[in-house]
Amino acid sequence: xxxxxxxxxxxxxxxxxxxxxxxxxxxxxxxxxxxxxxxxxxxxxxxxxxxxxxxxxxxxxxxxxxxxxxxxxxxxxxxxxxxxxxxxxxxxxxxxxxxxxxxxxxxxxxxxxxxxxxxxxxxxxxxxxxxxxxxxxxxxxxxxxxxxxxxxxxxxxxxxxxxxxxxxxxxxxxxxxxxxxxxxxxxxxxxxxxxxxxxxxxxxxxxxxxxxxxxxxxxxxxxxxxxxxxxxxxxxxxxxxxxxxxxxxxxxxxxxxxxxxxxxxxxxxxxxxxxxxxxxxxxxxxxxxxxxxxxxxxxxxxxxxxxxxxxxxxxxxxxxxxxxxxxxxxxxxxxxxxxxxxxxx
Numbered sequence: 001x002x003x004x005x006x007x008x009x010x011x012x013x014x015x016x017x018x019x020x021x022x023x024x025x026x027x028x029x030x031x032x033x034x035x036x037x038x039x040x041x042x043x044x045x046x047x048x049x050x051x052x053x054x055x056x057x058x059x060x061x062x063x064x065x066x067x068x069x070x071x072x073x074x075x076x077x078x079x080x081x082x083x084x085x086x087x088x089x090x091x092x093x094x095x096x097x098x099x100x101x102x103x104x105x106x107x108x109x110x111x112x113x114x115x116x117x118x119x120x121x122x123x124x125x126x127x128x129x130x131x132x133x134x135x136x137x138x139x140x141x142x143x144x145x146x147x148x149x150x151x152x153x154x155x156x157x158x159x160x161x162x163x164x165x166x167x168x169x170x171x172x173x174x175x176x177x178x179x180x181x182x183x184x185x186x187x188x189x190x191x192x193x194x195x196x197x198x199x200x201x202x203x204x205x206x207x208x209x210x211x212x213x214x215x216x217x218x219x220x221x222x223x224x225x226x227x228x229x230x231x232x233x234x235x236x237x238x239x240x241x242x243x244x245x246x247x248x249x250x251x252x253x254x255x256x257x258x259x260x261x262x263x264x265x266x267x268x269x270x271x272x273x274x275x276x277x278x279x280x281x282x283x284x285x286x287x288x289x290x291x292x293x294x295x296x297x298x299x300x301x302x303x304x305x306x307x308x309x310x311x312x313x314x315x316x317x318x319x320x321x322x323x324x325x326x327x328x329x330x331x332x333x334x335x336x337x338x339x340x341x342x343x344x345x
Contacts, residue, residue, distance in 0.1 A: 005188055008225070014185055015193055017236065019052060024060050040065035040319045042312055046287030047071050047263070048186070048194070054253050055237050058246075066252030066315045068308060071287045074255075076196045076266025077233045080240060083211040084201030085265035090129040091205045093139050093260055101143035101162075106205040108155045121159065122206060124166055132260050132285040135296045141165045191220035195228040196266075243272045251275040252315050254308055258284015275315075279307055 005011055023043075031037050043064045045053035050072030057067035075081050082088075095102040105125065109118070128138035142162040149161020190196065199211030217227045234240055255268035256279040263286060271277045279289075281304050289304050 005185060011188060011224070012192075014188055016052060016055065016189070020056050020059055023052075023056060024063050027063055038323060040316050042066050042068065042315070044068040044290060045070065045072070046290050047073075048189075050287070054255065057253050058237065058250050061251075065319050066254075066312060068254045068256065068290070068312065070256045070290045071258070071261055071263050071267065072255060073196070073263045073266030074237070074268065075239055075242065076198075076263070077239055078231060080234070081266045082201075083197045083199040084204065086198050086262040087126070087200045087204050087206055089260075089262040089265050090126050091203075093129045093132070093262075094125065094143065094205060097137075097139045098143040098147055101146045102205055104146050104155060104158050105162075108159050109205065109207045118207070121163075124163065125205075126262065128166060129260065130262055130286045133288055133291070134283075134298050134301070138166065188224060191224050191228050192226055193229055193232045195230045195232070197230075242268065243270075246276055247273040253277075254279055254311055256280070256284075256289050256304070256308060258282075258286070258288050260284060261286040261288075277311065279304060279311075 005014065027041055031039060031041075041064050043053045043056050044067070045051070047070075050069035051074050053067040054069040054072055054074060057064050073081075076085075091102070094105060105121075108121075125142070128142050132138050142165050145161040145163070145165025146158045149158065149164060151157040151161045151164070186194075195216070197211040197213070197216075200206045200209040202208050213230065220226060220228050238245055251273070253276045255277070257264040257267040257269060258281050259269075260283055264280075268278050269280055281289075281300055283298070283300065284304070288301065289308065293302075293305070
């Protein structure tokens with residue numbers, strides 16, 4: 001993939017619309033090859049993949065019966081969601097964990113330290129909030145390190161205690177945290193189509209850093225020679241007045257979000273219709289519901305997954321019922337293949 005991204009003539013194929021079209025072609029081919037034309041397909045994805053899942057259902061409803069879109073920030077485009085929403089959730093989570101921890105981080109941010117160190121810490125705090133998966137509570141771990149790490153009482157020593165708690169007590173700490181938004185293909189997509197305006201507002205534990213479209217455009221031009229398209233996603237997939245539009249147009253989509261995930265600020269948190277539903281959990285984190293189950297999973301997570309499975313099971317049951325009634329009253333579906341009831345005996 002790296003070679004293609006470095007090739008300006010090929011890089012343009014790396015976009016969401018092409019990805020959806022490729023998925024459509026692959027699914028059709030597989031169903032035909034397996035003689036499973038009547039087998040329903042459910043698309044599932046998380047984060048960017050969650051956005052693709054919801055958009056696939058809207059763009060290709062004849063191929064996918066339904067979609068589970070986990071932690072999909074489909075509303076973090078244009079001006080639909082406040083630019084500072086992501087880091088506001090990060091701040092809220094740390095403040096709820098420990099007021100002392102929150103105040104220490106807030107006090108440390110204006111210190112005259114290198115921009116690399118500030119970026120490292122900002123990403124560490126964001127990752128801790130975003131990936132707060134039980135049984136490990138990363139935010140509380142960081143705050144315990146800051147509040148009582150035993151490295152000293154000055155601000156930087158306490159912050160170092162948080163780094164140790166997050167990364168474990170290594171002999172040397174290297175700035176290895178990488179912002180996914182600046183890595184590989186996602187960096188290209190952020191510049192070409194997925195222009196998500198993430199900034200830091202005044203009511204945050206971080207230094208204010210408002211999102212600046214002019215700066216963003218200039219950086220993308222320097223990186224790839226192309227300006228971002230701020231309105232492309234909402235033009236092609238929609239986003240503004242989502243409930244008004246989708247309640248009469250779309251169906252069979254689950255938008256799942258954990259409210260401790262900063263990206264939930266750009267997610268669909270309320271039901272749009274009877275079949276486009278929001279499943280939220282107060283303590284959930286980024287894509288937690290579609291990760292592998294563990295024996296340590298809390299009851300609320302087990303119930304969330306069961307609710308999603310039950311909804312999908314209802315879609316499939318209704319599809320099979322409709323297929324029998326609408327296609328052929330004598331139709332029997334076996335393994336996705338049509339069998340005449342009279343012949344089957």
